Amino acid sequence: MKEIWTTMASLIGVLAFSRTLLHTIFPPELLFSFTKLFHRFFTCFSSYSYYDITEIEGVNTNELYNAVQLYLSATASLTSSNRLSLTRGLNSSAITFTLSHTDRLTDVFNGVTVVWEHIVTQRQSQTFSWRPLPEEKRGFTLRINKRHKQFILKPYLDHITQKANEIRRRNEDRLLHTNSRNGSLDSRGQPWESVPFKHPSTFDTLAMDPVKKMEIMADLKHFADGEAFYTRTGRAWKRGYLLYGPPGTGKSSMIAAMANYLQYDIYDLELTEVQTNLELRKLLMKTSSKSIIVIEDIDCSINLTNRNEMNVGGGDRCRFGFGDGLPEIETGGNNNNHNNSITLSGLLNFTDGLWSCCGSERIFVFTTNHIEKLDPALLRSGRMDMHVFMSYCSFASLKILLKNYLGCTTDDVEPEVLRRLEEVTDAAEMTPADISEVLIKYRRNKDRALRELVETLSVRAEKNRIGFRQSEVEEVAEEEKRELENVDDMKMI
Ligand SMILES: Nc1ncnc2c1ncn2[C@@H]1O[C@H](COP(=O)(O)OP(=O)(O)OP(=O)(O)O)[C@@H](O)[C@H]1O
Numbered sequence: 001m002k003e004i005w006t007t008m009a010s011l012i013g014v015l016a017f018s019r020t021l022l023h024t025i026f027p028p029e030l031l032f033s034f035t036k037l038f039h040r041f042f043t044c045f046s047s048y049s050y051y052d053i054t055e056i057e058g059v060n061t062n063e064l065y066n067a068v069q070l071y072l073s074a075t076a077s078l079t080s081s082n083r084l085s086l087t088r089g090l091n092s093s094a095i096t097f098t099l100s101h102t103d104r105l106t107d108v109f110n111g112v113t114v115v116w117e118h119i120v121t122q123r124q125s126q127t128f129s130w131r132p133l134p135e136e137k138r139g140f141t142l143r144i145n146k147r148h149k150q151f152i153l154k155p156y157l158d159h160i161t162q163k164a165n166e167i168r169r170r171n172e173d174r175l176l177h178t179n180s181r182n183g184s185l186d187s188r189g190q191p192w193e194s195v196p197f198k199h200p201s202t203f204d205t206l207a208m209d210p211v212k213k214m215e216i217m218a219d220l221k222h223f224a225d226g227e228a229f230y231t232r233t234g235r236a237w238k239r240g241y242l243l244y245g246p247p248g249t250g251k252s253s254m255i256a257a258m259a260n261y262l263q264y265d266i267y268d269l270e271l272t273e274v275q276t277n278l279e280l281r282k283l284l285m286k287t288s289s290k291s292i293i294v295i296e297d298i299d300c301s302i303n304l305t306n307r308n309e310m311n312v313g314g315g316d317r318c319r320f321g322f323g324d325g326l327p328e329i330e331t332g333g334n335n336n337n338h339n340n341s342i343t344l345s346g347l348l349n350f351t352d353g354l355w356s357c358c359g360s361e362r363i364f365v366f367t368t369n370h371i372e373k374l375d376p377a378l379l380r381s382g383r384m385d386m387h388v389f390m391s392y393c394s395f396a397s398l399k400i401l402l403k404n405y406l407g408c409t410t411d412d413v414e415p416e417v418l419r420r421l422e423e424v425t426d427a428a429e430m431t432p433a434d435i436s437e438v439l440i441k442y443r444r445n446k447d448r449a450l451r452e453l454v455e456t457l458s459v460r461a462e463k464n465r466i467g468f469r470q471s472e473v474e475e476v477a478e479e480e481k482r483e484l485e486n487v488d489d490m491k492m493i
């Protein structure tokens with residue numbers, strides 16, 4: 001018995017040594033080509049068919065590779081594969097299992113057993129590419145018995161894609177994407193850089209008029225459930241929101257709440273990093289369904305100051321140059337000169353045109369502090385389906401902030417304090433962000449927090465009242481001055 005064990009141990013040792021030797025002697029590329037050749041030769045006489053699914057096809061990322069990886073990672077954790085690679089993305093909560101190099105895994109689909117193998121080889125350093133490619137070439141090989149391939153290959157791959165989507169939705173954190181600097185692509189050919197999206201803002205924590213809030217939530221729900229409606233009416237399945245209002249009134253928080261409510265990814269588009277309409281279109285093509293595409297502070301991303309003079313005869317067609325750091329608007333019905341810059345029509349096409357319909361179930365959100373600075377073309381009805389004004393904190397909104405920060409309802413607040421708060425909140429014209437600061441500072445002592453809040457709001461309301469009075473007095477004085485000047489003019493005549 002002992003001898004048998006010794007012989008087996010030496011055999012395993014020899015096999016392992018030969019494998020290491022092969023890997024040491026031959027460069028990985030040569031070994032890979034040789035293996036492929038061997039596979040091809042072997043396939044002619046084999047009763048199996050082999051399918052290669054490489055990570056990168058030409059210059060594009062192969063979505064099927066990612067799907068297989070996710071699908072296998074869900075099954076791999078349950079199997080007894082010898083070795084698995086474990087990965088967890090930065091800040092991600094999901095752990096992904098995947099096969100190591102040359103490791104195999106068996107799967108059963110509709111009673112048919114198939115085998116997966118993961119092949120990893122080093123990429124040749126001298127390979128020319130117009131963008132950086134990963135150092136390793138990775139791919140899966142699927143082995144199916146020739147007798148079964150006709151009837152299981154397609155359904156099996158469809159099954160994998162569907163499962164992968166389910167896993168992605170269930171396990172994976174939703175993502176916050178932003179476009180790379182100067183439109184550069186990453187090593188996987190993606191123009192978007194992504195991190196897990198973990199913003200805690202929800203419609204429960206968002207302080208705003210409850211009726212308006214319910215209206216927006218209902219609108220979002222109808223949108224998400226509206227596939228049949230959009231198909232029936234021949235409309236693209238997308239919706240546009242324009243959020244406007246002073247800084248600190250919750251526009252960004254609203255976007256996060258929308259994403260959390262619908263479980264959508266966010267694409268935060270930095271327009272100043274986009275050079276041309278074509279680039280904008282490519283970015284759009286690389287967004288996924290079930291996502292919110294955001295352009296924040298649109299008035300700051302695009303310089304619309306000379307709109308009126310420059311738009312003469314130009315209609316909607318305006319060209320943004322990149323003179324002083326901000327894209328600058330120019331006129332022109334002639335598109336020939338526009339190859340190297342973003343145009344307003346390009347931006348409108350981004351949200352409205354034929355290209356905006358590639359993919360589906362997408363929401364466009366623009367935010368601005370100065371709606372009056374926006375080109376009317378952006379505001380025309382049908383462009384942005386909903387215009388939402390995010391206003392200063394009202395008493396109704398204040399109640400939500402009190403619940404968020406102090407954990408108290410109106411029943412927990414003394415009637416006199418509540419009356420004072422109701423009296424001064426609207427007049428104070430403070431943003432939810434300003435009020436949150438006061439509440440955060442004193443959150444450990446509820447009574448003190450409420451006292452400070454009443455004080456701060458009262459002081460601000462009084463300031464506004466004096467300011468308003470002063471401006472009224474100035475206006476009256478100005479009016480009187482104008483009248484006197486008119487009388488003098490009449491006397492001269
Ligand atoms: N309506 C709100 N409800 C709850 N919290 C809010 C609200 N508005 C502002 N805040 C608080 O203030 C902070 C800043 O708000 P946010 O960034 O959403 O404002 P904004 O309107 O996007 O401002 P800006 O115009 O400067 O981008 C948030 O992190 C949040 O804590």
Ligand SMILES: [Mg+2]
Pocket residue numbers: 251252253296367
């Ligand atoms: Mg913001």
